[in-house]
Amino acid sequence: MCVRFFPLMSFIALSMVTMFSCTPETQSVYEAELTKVIGDKTRFILPDSDDFASIPQTSANPLTADKVALGKLLFHEPMFSNVAKTQESNYTYTCSTCHVADAGFRPGRQQGIADGAYGFGVKGESRAKVPTYKESDLDAQGARPLATLNTAYVTNSMWNGSFGSEGVNIGTEDVWGKYDPTTALNALKAGALESQNIAGLSTHRMFYSKELITKAGYKAMFDAAFPNWSEEDKYSNKGASFAISAYLRTLLTNEAPFQKWLKGNSEAMTEQEKQGASIFFGKAGCVTCHYEKNLGSMNFAALGVKDHYEMGGLNTSESDRRNLGRGGFTGKDEDMYKFRTPQLYNLGDSGPYFHGGSKNSLEEVVRYFNTGVVENSRVPKTQIAEFIKPIGLSEEEIQALTTFLQNGLRDPNLKRYVPSSVLSRMCFPNNDLTSKIDMDCF
Numbered sequence: 001m002c003v004r005f006f007p008l009m010s011f012i013a014l015s016m017v018t019m020f021s022c023t024p025e026t027q028s029v030y031e032a033e034l035t036k037v038i039g040d041k042t043r044f045i046l047p048d049s050d051d052f053a054s055i056p057q058t059s060a061n062p063l064t065a066d067k068v069a070l071g072k073l074l075f076h077e078p079m080f081s082n083v084a085k086t087q088e089s090n091y092t093y094t095c096s097t098c099h100v101a102d103a104g105f106r107p108g109r110q111q112g113i114a115d116g117a118y119g120f121g122v123k124g125e126s127r128a129k130v131p132t133y134k135e136s137d138l139d140a141q142g143a144r145p146l147a148t149l150n151t152a153y154v155t156n157s158m159w160n161g162s163f164g165s166e167g168v169n170i171g172t173e174d175v176w177g178k179y180d181p182t183t184a185l186n187a188l189k190a191g192a193l194e195s196q197n198i199a200g201l202s203t204h205r206m207f208y209s210k211e212l213i214t215k216a217g218y219k220a221m222f223d224a225a226f227p228n229w230s231e232e233d234k235y236s237n238k239g240a241s242f243a244i245s246a247y248l249r250t251l252l253t254n255e256a257p258f259q260k261w262l263k264g265n266s267e268a269m270t271e272q273e274k275q276g277a278s279i280f281f282g283k284a285g286c287v288t289c290h291y292e293k294n295l296g297s298m299n300f301a302a303l304g305v306k307d308h309y310e311m312g313g314l315n316t317s318e319s320d321r322r323n324l325g326r327g328g329f330t331g332k333d334e335d336m337y338k339f340r341t342p343q344l345y346n347l348g349d350s351g352p353y354f355h356g357g358s359k360n361s362l363e364e365v366v367r368y369f370n371t372g373v374v375e376n377s378r379v380p381k382t383q384i385a386e387f388i389k390p391i392g393l394s395e396e397e398i399q400a401l402t403t404f405l406q407n408g409l410r411d412p413n414l415k416r417y418v419p420s421s422v423l424s425r426m427c428f429p430n431n432d433l434t435s436k437i438d439m440d441c442f
């Protein structure tokens with residue numbers, strides 16, 4: 001056993017004992033293995049959140065501290081959820097209703113529901129449909145929400161990569177706006193997040209006007225964030241989207257144990273986590289798709305997992321175009337049922353997993369990959385990724401890989417990305433009565 005923590009007084013004495021009591025083989029086998037399989041560690045190091053020069057961004061929306069500060073508040077501000085289907089639901093939900101910090105910036109339940117639902121629980125798990133809403137009137141999407149973490153590394157956002165004019169969308173201009181009218185916003189050539197969030201503000205029934213911005217006390221912050229913008233652009237969903245997008249790019253999980261390990265702290269991960277990481281980057285080949293700094297990528301693959309409507313998703317069905325993945329956006333046969341490779345940090349904070357939410361735990365995800373048997377018979381075999389075949393991990397290796405995903409990739413301090421209050425002083429993530437009771441917002 002290695003002694004890691006000891007009182008300061010006996011520091012030197014115990015250090016000596018520790019040095020000799022740790023058998024080198026047990027202490028360093030996975031450290032050495034991981035160092036070997038990873039190669040260049042800098043490939044995976046995430047920048048600090050205030051190191052704007054190192055964070056990927058678009059020239060249309062350079063990062064500034066003023067934009068980030070504004071976006072942080074707007075993402076959590078109920079004041080602009082003012083175009084709900086019913087008067088009673090106005091001012092009750094926010095972006096953070098479905099992207100809850102404590103749940104790894106996803107909702108703590110299968111499906112995120114903003115307008116048309118009430119309640120919160122501890123991390124969004126207790127949100128329930130308002131009985132008087134028709135299912136088709138809910139703001140609920142036919143896919144498990146993606147985390148808004150580490151999106152600086154997402155050149156084309158959503159499970160189907162439909163937003164963003166660059167990256168994998170170069171050459172897809174003819175389908176912008178074709179199947180999903182909101183993707184016409186790619187023509188702005190502003191950046192994936194900027195376009196998506198303009199669309200998102202409408203989808204999620206939020207509306208920014210000069211009058212409301214002023215009334216809510218945000219005018220000076222908009223002025224500081226966008227000094228050279230016309231009033232029309234600035235005090236609008238466009239200005240709000242650009243500020244929110246800047247904030248999202250700073251949501252980096254750079255305090256996760258794996259990140260600390262990459263930066264030179266060999267004690268930051270346990271032996272079991274290091275073993276799991278060695279499997280991820282080595283033997284299991286996970287890194288062939290999960291290769292960017294956020295451990296996701298713009299690689300699209302069909303894993304043959306179930307769709308959201310099969311898992312109890314509301315307002316979705318077998319004919320939902322989202323079930324087609326990339327093919328639902330491009331219309332091309334070769335893209336059908338292929339989904340973007342998502343980032344992997346803080347997933348342990350809330351399941352379920354995959355685009356349809358068909359796996360309840362990370363261990364189930366690992367077992368799915370390990371057995372390699374598809375669960376969605378509608379996906380033609382010819383589309384399924386070659387990777388989906390038995391990997392042959394032992395029970396011990398399954399546990400190690402799961403632990404790496406669960407703990408090694410968990411930034412324990414996401415609270416730093418949440419404001420202590422918003423300018424309206426309303427309750428967030430949600431502001432309906434049940435949520436207020438749940439969160440003790442009085």
Ligand code: HEC
Pocket residue numbers: 094095096097098099112113114115139140141142143144145146147148151154156157158159160193196197200201204206244248322
């Ligand atoms: C009703 C729940 C809900 C609300 C409210 C919501 N989102 Fe999302 N968000 C989702 C879902 C679901 C997805 C994945 C959709 C898909 O890919 O088909 C998503 C995806 C995203 C992504 C893409 C991440 C990536 O890696 O591609 C971003 C960025 C995002 N949301 C930002 C926002 C912002 C900003 C707001 C507030 C304006 C917001 N969301 C409000 C459910 C929600």
Ligand code: HEC
Pocket residue numbers: 280284285286287288289290299300301302303304305339340341342343344347352353354355356362365366369385387401405
């Ligand atoms: C062939 C490319 C590929 C390989 C190899 C791969 N993945 Fe993935 N991974 C994906 C894609 C694509 C998705 C999303 C699929 C979907 O939901 O339809 C995904 C989803 C996941 C998820 C769920 C994320 C979420 O947000 O729900 C986890 C966890 C994961 N992968 C871990 C791994 C591990 C561990 C390995 C190695 C055993 C691995 N992946 C290998 C492409 C890959």
